[in-house]
Amino acid sequence: MDSQRTIDGARVIVALDFPDAGGALALAAQLDPQLCRLKVGFELFVAAGPALVEALMARGFDVFLDLKFHDIPNTVASACRAAANLGVWMLNVHASGGSAMMQAARESIATCPRPPLLIAVTVLTSMDSGDLRRIGVERSAGEQVLELARLTQDCGLDGIVCSAQEARLLREAIGAEFLLVTPGIRPHDSEGDDQKRVLSPVEALRAGSDYLVVGRPITRAQDPLGRLHAISESLRAAE
Template sequence: MKSPLIVALDYADPSAALDLAALLDPSQCRVKVGKELFTAAGPRIVEQLQDKGFAVFLDLKFHDIPQTVAKACQAAARLGVWMLNVHASGGKAMLEAAREAVDAASGHRPLLIAVTVLTSLDAPALLQIGVADPVPVQVQKLADLSASAGLDGLVCSAREATQLKAAHPDLCLVTPGIRPPEHAADDQKRTMTPAAALAAGADYLVIGRPITAAADPAQALAAMLAACAVL
């Protein structure tokens, strides 16, 4: 698949998520199932989307003691998801346990990526939780930790993609906070346009409301692909 786009199905109602997915072409995008949709619909929604031909990024951001995270990653691997994620701030032991769990998956092995600093956070927000380092420094520390634990990639802001790709060229970079120039930033603090994100080194772009809230989601997806110059 050439498309770098991952459409975020951030819905509480599984019917709404499936209706939106029915408007999209799985050869043009992957889809993301996050906490809201998974909590509302459970593993069945992943199976339904896969039955429609979509590769699924399970975005549950596991963050717990190593054994608990490892068991969760095993369960996700059994679902056949394309990719799943954990929080890098869970520490190296947790990251290694997660990686060992997906390595041991029978048959399909999902990609395992780590969240560095959420794109909703900026320097003042980090300071509120006791992190005094600037955002790029904290991102780099967590990226280095994830690489040392053998993960496949990182979730990061596209604003950090250049520095991370230079430091860890073998890691895939998944970047939320992608917005076309005319679209509002919503609750994201560190945003970038699709073309700029790819130029910065991002491998996959997570896009939600600019597609899911559009009057014509299929047309919005096509416009995003055209902006990425992948068609």
């Protein structure tokens, strides 16, 4: 790993893809906040709201609020500020919202006592180059990711969400200090589900990923903590 990059705490972010607070809290009770952070996305946040985020933080977990804000600059700035005031560790916006939107988001949280990490989504890991062509983007998935990553970096954000398959290219193009958060992480004995551009945890780490988002391989495991321990041990051995 690149010695210039210092990662604070656990690399694994467990995606709490549950329809309600009960399932999310039950899974969190089986995990160790020393080994992982937790991601709260659209469905769960709409169902359970800020109270769930506060409950997870009260249990010692850092929370990545994955709502992918994408709107006019003022609206996104207000939403980011509200998330920062909630105390989340990380939040995100869509890079395709453009420079003005991303800069407004960054400025809105800059004066918070503990500003969260602010990252941008490039190309969803459920999409490949064929999907992009169907919505009018002629670049390949990798080219589009790189273009949006450079835009995000120019806007002063902390990093991006990208596929681990693009991590090595991005490291070479944008340097060591920019955070790469990679969903679509699947241990070799897991099914790919709806993710199209996936790597194993160790493969992602070696490619340059900083934080690894893991969902179903942990949340649907018979022993979620055991699965988390196994992934964490494999990452430590690879560093």
